[in-house]
Amino acid sequence: MKYLCFTLVLFTVWSCQKNEDQDPLQGILGSEHPAIQSVMDNLDSHEVQIIVTRILDHNDQGINAVTHRFQVDDKAYFYPASTVKFPIAVLALEKVNSLKLVTSQTPYTVLGDSISSTIRDDIKAIFSVSDNASYNRLYEFLGRDYINAKLKQKGLQPARISHRLETKNPLNPKTKPIVFQKENDSVYQLPYQVNSEVQHIALKALQKGIGYYKSDSLIHTPMDFSKKNYLPVSTLHELMKRVQFPESYNENQRFMLNDSDKEFLLDVMQIVPRKAGFNEKEYHDGYVKFFMYGDSKKRIPDHINISNKVGYAYGYLTDCAFIQDHDNGISFIVTATIHVNKNRIFNDDLYEYESIGIPFLAELGRQLHQYYMDSETVEH
Numbered sequence: 001m002k003y004l005c006f007t008l009v010l011f012t013v014w015s016c017q018k019n020e021d022q023d024p025l026q027g028i029l030g031s032e033h034p035a036i037q038s039v040m041d042n043l044d045s046h047e048v049q050i051i052v053t054r055i056l057d058h059n060d061q062g063i064n065a066v067t068h069r070f071q072v073d074d075k076a077y078f079y080p081a082s083t084v085k086f087p088i089a090v091l092a093l094e095k096v097n098s099l100k101l102v103t104s105q106t107p108y109t110v111l112g113d114s115i116s117s118t119i120r121d122d123i124k125a126i127f128s129v130s131d132n133a134s135y136n137r138l139y140e141f142l143g144r145d146y147i148n149a150k151l152k153q154k155g156l157q158p159a160r161i162s163h164r165l166e167t168k169n170p171l172n173p174k175t176k177p178i179v180f181q182k183e184n185d186s187v188y189q190l191p192y193q194v195n196s197e198v199q200h201i202a203l204k205a206l207q208k209g210i211g212y213y214k215s216d217s218l219i220h221t222p223m224d225f226s227k228k229n230y231l232p233v234s235t236l237h238e239l240m241k242r243v244q245f246p247e248s249y250n251e252n253q254r255f256m257l258n259d260s261d262k263e264f265l266l267d268v269m270q271i272v273p274r275k276a277g278f279n280e281k282e283y284h285d286g287y288v289k290f291f292m293y294g295d296s297k298k299r300i301p302d303h304i305n306i307s308n309k310v311g312y313a314y315g316y317l318t319d320c321a322f323i324q325d326h327d328n329g330i331s332f333i334v335t336a337t338i339h340v341n342k343n344r345i346f347n348d349d350l351y352e353y354e355s356i357g358i359p360f361l362a363e364l365g366r367q368l369h370q371y372y373m374d375s376e377t378v379e380h
Contacts, residue, residue, distance in 0.1 A: 023068045024371040025050060031367060035295075035359035039338065046356075047078055047205075047316075047339040051237045052368060055331035062248035063241075072234055074158050077203040078337050080231035081311030082126075083318050084161055085135045087231070087239055089123045091150055092138040093261045102180040102188050104261050110140050111177040111192075120264060127268050128276035130288050130310065132165045139164050140175045144195040154253045156239055160230040162198040171198050171227065200226040208314075212346035223314075223346045236309075236320040237335040243269075244307070244322050244333070269307035269322075272300060290319040291334060291365025294358040303327040315341030317357040323369065330372045336361060 029040055039046050050070040057064040096104050096119050104119040115133070119141075122134035139147075147161045163170035178190035200206075207222040243265065246254040257265065273283030285300045286293030288310045293300050300306065308321030318337040324330070338360055340352035351357075 021066065024054075024368060025052060025068050025070045028364065028367045028371065029070065031363075033363055033367070035356075035363040036367075038356060039360045045339070045342075047076070047337065049073065049076070049078070049233045050336040050364070051233055051334070053237070053241070053333040054372060055333070058245060058248075060247055063245050072232075073204075074232045074234055075204050077201075077205050077225055077230065078232075078318070078339065079225060079314045079316045080229050080236075080318060080337075081313035081316055082130045082132075082135070082165070083236055083309050083311035083320060084165075084229045084231050085126045085130065085138075085311075086236065086309035086320065087151060087156065087159070088135060088138050088142065088147065088161070089126050090239070090243060090255050090265065091142055091147060092119050092123065093257055093265060094150075094255045095142060095146070097256060097258055097261060099188060104264070106180045106182060106187070108141075108178055108180045110137050111179070113137070113176075116181070120261075120268075123265070124268050124271070124276055127309065128271050128273050128288070129278060129283055132167075136164045136167055141178050141190065143175045143193040144173065144198075145193070151235075154242070154255070156235050156242070158230070158232060159235045160201055162227060162229055173197055198227045201230055203230070209341065209344040209346050211344070213348050218345070233318070233320075233335045233337055236318070237333060240307075240320050240322055240333050240335070266307065269309070270305045286362075289321070290317065290358055290361040291321050291323065291336075292362060292369060293365075294319075295354075295362040312353060312357075314346050315339050315351040315353075315357075317353060317361060319361055321365070323365065325369065325373075328373055328376060330369065330376065332368060332372060334365065334368060336364060 029036060031037065039048065048070065049072050051067065051072055053065050053067040055063055055065050093104055096102060107116045107118055109116050117137060122138055125131035125134040144162065151157065151159045173195040175193045175195065177192050179186050180188040206226045207224055209223050211218055211220045212223040242249055242254065272285040273287055274280040284297040286296055289306045289308055290310050291306065303326045305324045306321050308319055310319045316337060316339050320335040322333050338357050340357040342352060343350060
């Protein structure tokens with residue numbers, strides 16, 4: 001009887017260890033679910049990369065976590081789209097913290113722009129509906145060279161932020177002057193900066209597809225991505241860990257934010273559009289939260305928080321998310337990208353976002369959540 005009890009104890013301990021170490025992606029990506037299977041059956045064309053980190057425990061000293069990867073390759077280029085807004089938002093908060101006389105809530109304008117905003121307002125628009133104009137203002141505030149120097153300084157490599165989004169002359173090395181104001185009086189002026197010219201980046205798969213549209217003309221050559229933004233899943237994943245668990249990193253690798261801005265950032269990253277004042281019919285909860293809820297118009301339950309940043313353009317869909325299920329004690333970070341461009345033509349707006357890309361990411365998120373739910377049941 002004693003031998004039997006000892007054997008059962010050993011089996012229980014081994015089962016817990018097995019569930020922590022076992023790769024959840026192996027089973028999930030072998031799923032027969034149509035949203036998963038349709039991608040895995042044509043894996044070469046979809047450029048899938050995934051990193052998932054389960055947070056087992058965390059305290060003031062850092063985190064205890066297990067990470068698994070699928071096809072992660074920093075040298076295999078994919079277009080990061082609006083995920084580049086994530087590091088720009090955090091760097092903007094850090095920079096404004098370093099300035100005297102102004103804060104993240106001080107109104108500012110970009111020369112030539114009639115819109116007055118604040119750093120916080122722009123960051124809120126970035127995370128709630130992925131607003132391009134807000135990103136461009138913060139890009140002018142920071143400047144290309146500052147952005148890339150800071151990312152390198154903090155060990156967030158490889159990465160290269162090179163351009164604005166959806167605007168004329170996005171690679172222009174000259175930024176626009178910034179004016180911070182209080183009660184119509186200028187309190188701080190940031191002059192224009194002349195940044196270094198963007199160089200061609202040396203990576204794999206920079207020439208993509210068989211053609212692309214320029215204005216209304218189809219150009220029958222691959223599209224060149226060598227001067228575009230570059231932010232691989234590994235760097236995005238590390239950025240999320242630094243923001244959520246700064247205590248796990250040396251001080252020079254952390255973002256220097258005051259307590260108020262730090263709390264604001266963590267809150268705004270999990271905001272859904274309806275809570276940011278946007279029309280729920282047009283912007284449902286999963287509008288920019290692809291994992292678990294991207295293919296649904298249902299509200300996200302209150303016990304599940306998703307702090308994330310998505311990007312989609314040129315057929316690339318990427319999401320980087322910290323997902324917490326407070327009722328079940330589950331926390332994990334997942335970053336993934338997928339390409340959906342069946343005809344291999346860029347700028348024709350014929351991408352399979354709704355039919356393939358978002359369903360895949362949503363189901364991946366759901367199955368990861370269920371896997372960790374099942375693991376909790378086994379362990380307890």
